[in-house]
Each structure stands twice: as structure tokens, then as C-alpha cells.
Amino acid sequence: MAANEPLPGTADIWEPETLDWIELENNARDVFHRYSYSELRTPIFERTDVFVRNLGNETDVVQKEMYSFNDRGGRSLTLRPEGTAGVIRAIAFRGLEQGDEARVFYFGPMFRGERPAAGRRRQFHQIGVEAVGNDSPWMDAECIAMLTQYLDQLGISGSRVMLNTRGLPADRPKISAALVEYFTPHAPAMCEDCQRRLSTNVWRMLDCKNPACHDIALKAPNIVDLLGDESRGFFTRVCQGLKDLGVSYELAPRLVRGLDYYIHTVFEVTHPGLGAQDALAGGGRYRIELPGGKKAVEGIGFAAGMERLLMARASLGLQTQPNAEADVMVLSLGDNALLPGLQLAQQLRLDCGGLRIKADFSGRSLKAQLRGANKAGAKVALIRGDDELAQGSVLCRDMTSSEQESVALSNLAAWLRGKLPTA
RNA sequence: GUAGCUGUAGCUCAGUUGGUUAGAGCGCCUGGUUGUGGCCCAGGAGGUCGCCGGUUCGAACCCGGUCAGCCACCCCA
Known part of the structure; x- marks a missing residue:
């Protein structure tokens, strides 16, 4: 029997469950098309460096979660751990002229070698969007509004939009310095991870879930207060756009997110029906350097976990009813x-x-x-x-x-x- | 990678202080009409008790290991 079990963190999906997946996909097409996003399908595996250069070599995803292997020609390939890198690669390959934009959505399987838990699989599925080639805060507001409209259409109520900004790279040294200054005297009382982060990645100390650390982080300097004028102005407009569209959100000063490429807006949508992994979707604005000395591309996007969307729907009693086998x-x-x-x-x-x-x-x-x-x-x-x-x-x-x-x-x-x- | 809980029939689960042929409900099959479903009745099939090893006269039960699932840490979708 064990020989027929799917690998840990993977699953066979049967009808009627497949009907729920189709529901997710059809609604995604419906909603995202209305915003003039088009569907893009990129390969499930890529050259390993596509992910390393985009996500950052120091991120957990790259360091210990990727399914990488050598093909017969000795090239290092990787099963995609997320969708953005492949999309950016595809857009760069096709070529994006100055002033051009690409607005795309995708869905499909992603792979990370993590220990499975509730809402976390090794093969999991994401629905994502990327709007590349724009630098407008109004795009950020529209993107988040599109996500909430999608959730509404799926009947997923009770989710919360958590919003923050990381500012521009130029603001970071000042903010980092302020955080180090604040955390240094508290460090002895904090967890091992945070003591290490003090020198490696102070920002992450803000969203540590260890209760002691969390209490200390609550009183840390607010990133928004330390931003330069340009960054603050950008964030203000994002908030204004959301208010204007009637999208309710909460400021989450300690929301940071794990990938290196984010600038300005970062957000997560959480849902109470999920358990410990309560993020339904997450995303933000990014600036990604392209190889070959080309100009960096800037964009905004998010990814939603399909399994988690399904869990949220299930917690609301929204599973699709099975069809009769035969009429x-x-x-x-x-x-x-x-x-x-x-x-x-x-x-x-x-x-x-x-x-x-x-x-x-x-x-x-x-x-x-x-x-x-x-x-x-x-x-x-x-x-x-x-x-x-x-x-x-x-x-x-x-x-x-x-x-x-x-x-x-x-x-x-x-x-x-x-x-x-x-x- | 770390911790806790769990692993008995297709499914959901019982299984008393270790004691002969391991049970229930549901499901499945057959029959109760030579060609008539659901409800009911009768009968039947189906299990190396996750796997390996140990203790014991004897192990589903105790011990060790291992694999898998769940959940949490971590990380995030």
C-alpha cells in the first residue's frame, strides 16, 4: 500500500474536489480578464539561476527549499518554487520596450522541499498576477482591489488585507540603523533567531512570532515614519487609492515578507479559516535586475495559494457539490x-x-x-x-x-x- | 531540520490488566422474481493489526527503530 501512496506533501486530487479547483481557475480568468490581464503559461522547470538571481541567494527558498537536479547535459535545473521569476524571465525573453507594460496572470503547481503541515505542501498551487513595466502607486491599489474582488467572487468572506511598505532601497540604511539601535539593548531577551537576525536581517525581527520577541517588536520604530519623502508619498497614494475603491485594509507596520526584491508596497491577505499558515495570498511591488546589463524591471504582483483558497472556502461551507456520475x-x-x-x-x-x-x-x-x-x-x-x-x-x-x-x-x-x- | 499526536477491513473507528478463530457501523457482492434499483430480511467476500526487530510460553496491546499521516515551530502561498 505504501508503494502507491503519493510522495509526502503531494496529493491525488479527485472529483468532486477537482470541481473546486476548476471553480478557482474559472473565476480567476473571469476577474483578471476584466482588469485586462492575460493568461501566461511558463515552464514548470527553469535553469536554477533564474530563481537564484530573482529571489536572492540568501533567502530560505533558495537556500534550502528548492527541488534542483542536473539534467543529462549537466545543467542545473529547478522545479519552480514560485511564479514570479519565470514570468519575469518570459517577459524579458520576449522583450519589453521602454514604456511598454505586461499584465499577466498564471496558475499552476509550485514545488518547495519543506516539511508538510496544514496549508503547506511540497507540491502546492498558486494563482498569481504580475503587472510589469509600471511604477505607479495606483497600479498597486488596483492590483489589491483585483485580489479582493476575486476573493469576493469566490465567496471568501472574512479575509483581511494587511498592508505595509518597505520603501525604496535608498531608505533602507537609515531604517536598518534605527532598528539595530532599537533592538540591540533588547537582544539578550530575544530568541536565538532574532539574535542572529540583528546582524543578518534586522527587518525580520519585526515579524518574529516568538511572544517575547513580538512584544519587543511592537514598540520598535515604525518603518513608515523613517521613510524618505518619495517613499512616503508613494505609500500615501496606495492607501488613498484603496480607500477610494472601497477596499478595506489594515496597516501592518511589522509586515516584512521574505523575498529580497520587494520595494514599496508589501501586503498579505489572511483568513481565519486557515490555521497557523493563515496567509491566503501575498505580494508587493518589486524591482528585479535582468541579466545582460538591461534595465531593471519594476512591477507589482501577488500570489494566492490555491490549496489555501480551498481551505478558506471549505471553512465557510462552500465546497462544490458532486455531480451525479451519470444522467x-x-x-x-x-x-x-x-x-x-x-x-x-x-x-x-x-x-x-x-x-x-x-x-x-x-x-x-x-x-x-x-x-x-x-x-x-x-x-x-x-x-x-x-x-x-x-x-x-x-x-x-x-x-x-x-x-x-x-x-x-x-x-x-x-x-x-x-x-x-x-x- | 526540531517537537507533539496518530497509524487495526474500501471508509469511520472499537479492541477491557498482553491470552485461542481481531470486531462494529457504513460501503461492497449474492440471494429473497427466468428481466427490475432505493427500504427491509438473509447470507457472503474483504485485514501480513504501517513496516522491521526485541521482551514473553504467548503481542494489535509492552520496548526500540523505521516509514507514513496530522498538527506546531520555521518559512511562507
Whole structure:
């Protein structure tokens, strides 16, 4: 049995669950198209350096979570751990002229070698968007509004938009210095990680979840207060745009995020139905250097975890109801009826589109086949044995009322369409 | 990588202080009409008790290891 289990952190997804996934995808297409974003599909694996150069060599994702391997030519390849790097690579490959913009969305599997937990898989799926080639705060507001509209359309209520800014790179030394100055005297009382972060990455001390650290971080200097005029002005406009669009958000002065490329706006959307990993989606504005000395590209984007969207919906009781396996069941009695049964089912699929038609080739007793039809949720069972074959008719049984009538083969499609008007 | 909890039939789970052929409900199959489902009745199939080793006269139960799942830390989607 163990030999057939999927690998840790991976899963087989069956109907009706697949219907929920389709729901996620269809709504994404619907909403994002309205904002003039177009669908982009990039490869699931890339050269390893695509991710290393984009995410930053020091990030946890690059350091210890990537599924990397050498192909037969000895190149180092990596299963994508996130979507942005591949999208940026694709946009750069196609070429983006000055002043041009690209607005795209994508969805698909991502891979990270982490220890699985609630809401965290090794193969997980994201729906993401990227708007590249713009530097406007209004784009940030629109992007976040698009995300909340998507959540609304999925019926996911109760989520919270947490918003912060990291400012421009030029603001960072001043802010870092202020944070080091604040945290240094408190360091002995903080966790090991934070003591290390004091020299490696002070910003992360702001969102440490260790209770003692958290209390100390609460009184840390506010990033927004230390921003230069340009950064502050940018952030102010993002907030203003959101207010104007009626998107409610909360300022989260200690929200930092893990990837190096973020500038200005960073945000996360959390949901109470998720457990410890409570982020439904996260994103922000970024500036990414392209290889070959080309100008850096700037953009705004986010990624939402599909499994987490599903968890949030489930916590609200929003799972899709399973379809009946079949609307119509074709039952064949005796060996002579099997081939005609195959033909009949096929013909009905052509004549009555929209109906699910399943043929029973088991050769079992009528009783057993009817039991099967009942189990499949069929509304109509079409029964044919030697008698019906001889007469050129089909015995049509209404599985709900238990009434049945003999219908000539030539009238069957019309009879079915009348009986089950979804066709 | 670290900690806790869990692992018995297809599914959800019982299994008393270690004691013979390991149980229930649901599901499945067959029969109760030579060709008629659901409800009911009768019968039946199905389990190396995650795996390996140890203790013992004897292990689903105790001990060690290992694998897997869940959840948490971490990180984030």
C-alpha cells in the first residue's frame, strides 16, 4: 500500500474536489480578464539561476527549499518554487520596450522541499498576477482591489488585507540603523533567531512570532515614519487609492515578507479559516535586475495559494457539490445486447449533448445493473435485452418515479431530450 | 531540520490488566422474481493489526527503530 501512496506533501486530487479547483481557475480568468490581464503559461522547470538571481541567494527558498537536479547535459535545473521569476524571465525573453507594460496572470503547481503541515505542501498551487513595466502607486491599489474582488467572487468572506511598505532601497540604511539601535539593548531577551537576525536581517525581527520577541517588536520604530519623502508619498497614494475603491485594509507596520526584491508596497491577505499558515495570498511591488546589463524591471504582483483558497472556502461551507456520475445509464441484458449497448450510448452522446451517459458492460443481472444505475445517480435507465432488440425499441425506466415505457429506437433521442431538458 | 499526536477491513473507528478463530457501523457482492434499483430480511467476500526487530510460553496491546499521516515551530502561498 505504501508503494502507491503519493510522495509526502503531494496529493491525488479527485472529483468532486477537482470541481473546486476548476471553480478557482474559472473565476480567476473571469476577474483578471476584466482588469485586462492575460493568461501566461511558463515552464514548470527553469535553469536554477533564474530563481537564484530573482529571489536572492540568501533567502530560505533558495537556500534550502528548492527541488534542483542536473539534467543529462549537466545543467542545473529547478522545479519552480514560485511564479514570479519565470514570468519575469518570459517577459524579458520576449522583450519589453521602454514604456511598454505586461499584465499577466498564471496558475499552476509550485514545488518547495519543506516539511508538510496544514496549508503547506511540497507540491502546492498558486494563482498569481504580475503587472510589469509600471511604477505607479495606483497600479498597486488596483492590483489589491483585483485580489479582493476575486476573493469576493469566490465567496471568501472574512479575509483581511494587511498592508505595509518597505520603501525604496535608498531608505533602507537609515531604517536598518534605527532598528539595530532599537533592538540591540533588547537582544539578550530575544530568541536565538532574532539574535542572529540583528546582524543578518534586522527587518525580520519585526515579524518574529516568538511572544517575547513580538512584544519587543511592537514598540520598535515604525518603518513608515523613517521613510524618505518619495517613499512616503508613494505609500500615501496606495492607501488613498484603496480607500477610494472601497477596499478595506489594515496597516501592518511589522509586515516584512521574505523575498529580497520587494520595494514599496508589501501586503498579505489572511483568513481565519486557515490555521497557523493563515496567509491566503501575498505580494508587493518589486524591482528585479535582468541579466545582460538591461534595465531593471519594476512591477507589482501577488500570489494566492490555491490549496489555501480551498481551505478558506471549505471553512465557510462552500465546497462544490458532486455531480451525479451519470444522467443516463445504458443497461444491456445478455451477450447479444452488449455491442448494441455500446453503439446506443455513443449515438446518444452525439444526439443529446450535455447529458452524462454511462454504459454498463458487466453482463450482470438486471437487478445488479439497476442497483448500479441507482448508485450512479442516473435519472433514466435504458434497458435492452433480446426482446427489445427484436422490436427495435428501448425500455426506458424513470429512476425517480419507477415508471417505464417502451420507446422506439428512432424516437429515443427526442424522448430523452424531453425527459431531461438540460440537454 | 526540531517537537507533539496518530497509524487495526474500501471508509469511520472499537479492541477491557498482553491470552485461542481481531470486531462494529457504513460501503461492497449474492440471494429473497427466468428481466427490475432505493427500504427491509438473509447470507457472503474483504485485514501480513504501517513496516522491521526485541521482551514473553504467548503481542494489535509492552520496548526500540523505521516509514507514513496530522498538527506546531520555521518559512511562507
